[in-house]
Amino acid sequence: MKKIFLLATFLMSFLQMRADEGMWLLMLIKRLNHVDMQKEGLHLTPEEIYSVNHSSLKDAIIQFGGGCTAEVVSDQGLVFTNHHCGYGSIAALSTPEKDYLTNGFWAANNQEEIPAPGLSVRFLVRMDNVSDRINAKLNNKMSPEEREKIIETEYKAIKTENSENGKYTVVVKDFFNGNEFYYFVYQDYKDVRLVGTPPNSLGKFGGDTDNWEWPRHTADFSVFRIYADATGNPAEYSASNTPLKPKHSLPVSLKGYQPDSYTMIVGFPGRTNRYLTSYGIQQMVYRDYPAWVQASKTAMDVMKKYMDKDQATKLNYASQYASVANYWKNRQGTIDAVLKNGTIEDKIEVEKKYLQWANTAANKDPYSGVLEQIDEYYKYVSNRNVERNYSSQLQRNAKYLGVAYTLGSLLKTYAEQDEAGKTEMKPKILANIDRIYEKFNINLEGEMLNSMVGLYKQKVDKSVTSPTLAAVDAKNVSNVAFSSIFATKASALAFVNSPDVAKIDSDPLKKIIDGYIADQKAVAEKYDSADERFQDNTRLFLNGLMKSQPEKSFYPDANSTMRLTYGKVRTLPERADRKYYGISEKDNYYTDVRGMVAKYKKGDEEFDLPQKFLDLMAKKDYGKYADPKTGQLQVNFLSDNDITGGNSGSPIMDGDGNLLGLAFDGNSEALSGDIIFDPEWQRTINVDVRFVLWVIEKYGNANHLINELKLVQ
Incomplete structure (x- = not known):
């Protein structure tokens, strides 16, 4: 009876949740969030977001390197993630003679793509709820040791039942501080290669000074590719491996966004403690x-x-x-x-x-x-x-x-x-x-x-x-x-x-x-x-807290499992010390390249810019990537999605599942966000995918990568 009451409380609290708060398990979207998401601007069905038997949005989202998120953006296994997520691999591949971190790198073809030793990516195959199975063997009179022993036994059995003799990695996680349990089946790919990265002066523009601050002006992205064996399965690095043919890849939007545009982010948020005392x-x-x-x-x-x-x-x-x-x-x-x-x-x-x-x-x-x-x-x-x-x-x-x-x-x-x-x-x-x-x-x-x-x-x-x-x-x-x-x-x-x-x-x-x-x-x-x-x-x-407040919304803390958060493009409340670099305070939901040029300091470790970039800015050659409303090349933008560490590199998408950009940071006013969600101040800072594509094409001269993408005009 207790378990039934808990589940009812859980469902009711989901239904009462604000659109911009909460990190949702994808398999529960159909039952709990879909109607609300449609009202906000979603056009996908639940099956197009999460499906076990058919390709769906989840199949394009990967855990990158164990601590970040990335997304597959072409049918040839091309991957976008943050520059700071690829940073370790880029640095490890760099030498003073071939300094990819400082100078950037763009492979002209597959043969020039560089294997990144130790880097792997993880796809979610499926997940399921095993709360009833495990809780049926537990009670509140057990000692912690007895409880842990039973849970561990069940964990081992569930992993054995679902790994298919080692083909898959199976992870069982507890939710709500051990009140519920889910398992996750993953497939890991270990042949991942560096395809391209902007120079550090673009990818980390602003350095520690701008980190966790708004407004931001940074090209926080890098490009990798996943390789597989001849059958499309994971394999250690081999010259004979070929680019992965993914189940799904994200179309890339050139349409941009406006205030109140629907947004959703899918990724692997690491850890929150919203119920900390x-x-x-x-x-x-x-x-x-x-x-x-x-x-x-x-x-x-x-x-x-x-x-x-x-x-x-x-x-x-x-x-x-x-x-x-x-x-x-x-x-x-x-x-x-x-x-x-x-x-x-x-x-x-x-x-x-x-x-x-x-x-x-x-x-x-x-x-x-x-x-x-x-x-x-x-x-x-x-x-x-x-x-x-x-x-x-x-x-x-x-x-x-x-x-x-x-x-x-x-x-x-x-x-x-x-x-x-x-x-x-x-x-x-x-x-x-x-x-x-x-x-x-x-x-x-x-x-x-x-x-x-x-x-x-x-x-x-x-x-x-x-x-x-x-x-x-x-x-x-x-x-x-x-x-x-x-x-x-x-x-x-x-x-x-x-x-x-x-x-x-x-x-x-x-x-x-x-x-x-x-x-x-x-x-x-x-x-x-x-x-x-x-x-x-x-x-x-x-x-007890959930039972004592049936009118309050409760959702599980982040724990490095795939979650969806939905919300909208949104400005930040005005602050006297903010400088917007040509953008009005009421439109502070985005930044553009004018701000990068204005912040430029020659020779400064955090705010220097390459001469080639400055030359391109002087010409204002933004190509098809300029925003149709502002006419500017927009760099970063704000949304009120609920994310945390581990979401870095996550795709921020529109209601059709098209890629708008990459989530990479939050704002300093809401750094208490892992403990409590503040709807007034909590924001996600994203790099505009149009700026990503501009850097790839105009700065990196890597137009062949643009040709791999499905662009939505």
Whole structure:
């Protein structure tokens, strides 16, 4: 009976949802959203959006590289995504002699397209609801351990039942904090090749200064192609592979958009916490995120110091720096937005009403006391959570520790082998050493290790500090690394040529990482039971919250599964300090190339522009890509779609499923959006596909790519 009530609440809340809020599961569109979407401007049927047996919109949307979204735009497997999504692969393929990141790249034909090692894309084949199956075996009297064991058993069975002997990847996810469950069947393609990218000065125009800000003026796109074997199935890279023939590709619209034009975005949003309690938000903005911000900034400063000195280092660390900088600004912006928007106070009011409901006789079991236990949990784990943030940035940025951990385990196993075993392992070992040290700046990494360990020791509470790191001299830990087997490629190769188990066991850097990992495990074990109870309490809290507010709209948080969000093109409220570069405040839903030229600063790392681009701007040769209403080449535009990280590169489409542009960012005023949706301020920033095509054709001279597309005039 409880499950039936939950589902009814879920359906009713879907039907009451605002068009611009919510990230919807595609298989539920027909039952829950389609009528509303039609009223807003959708012309597709539910089956044209999501179908298992026929081609549909979902078949053109892919998860790109595990952390972004992309879309297939031709019947030859051509893919559009954001420049910042392709950034890591572009940087990895670049050298000072062939600097694709700085200068751009356009393949003239398939033979010139460059394989991107390690890059893969993922298609959704189908999904289904297994909530009844799993919940039938669960009850609220179970311990967290019992519950987890049953869920894990069902997960394994569902994966086995649907993988078709390994043909597909099957992922089972919980929704509503563990109240519902769905599985997703994917097909992964691993031969993905770089086709084209604008130079960094266009693809990342505005840099960190403009990131998360409006107005934006950036060509945030890159172009890749998916390759398959002769049967159209996934295959490792091979020269004999051919471009994928997709089930569906998106037509590309040249018609543009107007205020209130219907828009929808389909992609893989990463993570939201819309049902986080006030206690969780306070921990986040007062303790967790400040730690993240400080640790990120420390790492950025070290990288920047060495990147400014040397072009090779700049290329080698470009992707890491960009990623750290993006989250650094996001986390600080989230802190500012939460405090400015009164998010905590809003949550407290919601919780007051919940407590009134939970403390009535009818609802005490099992909901009374749950919120209070969540409050106690955050008090208990507060220092541990801060340590996690400093620790995560230490692990992410101090590469010497990671090298000693991963390569150290391999080298020890290698040293323990007999001669035949060593001979068999050696090629793998050498390949790993080449990969690890290929783009490794020793001096940068030494200073990074000192700085990050020093910050950790200074900021982390002694009750949760790693004893191993506490005993390290932070000013000289780099000297430990430099005296290690893992100091350089040469020292690692010397060990391979003369392996010695005792030597690796006594290596000073490996001792540090081994001790640190053991310390991390000990802390995790200390808090295991508290974390399990917390998961149980958050599940019960959300279950009760939904029951206590049947008039309120509830939808599942993002969790890296395919979602659709729909809304409209929309301006932002006026702000005194905005400069619109020739566009009136009432029309601030778009920007055009006049703004790029106005922002141009010769030689500036963030606002320089290529001379070729400036020459084309002087001629105003916009071709068929100028907007028919404004006569301008529009660059970026705003919509009120509900997105988050992971949606980068997602297609923003019109009511016919034609591509209008690529979602790539949000605005600073709504950086609290992962916690609460603010309909007044929340916006998606998109790159206009007409600007994308103009860059490809007019700037990149790659008209053959335009010819692949189905253009809608």
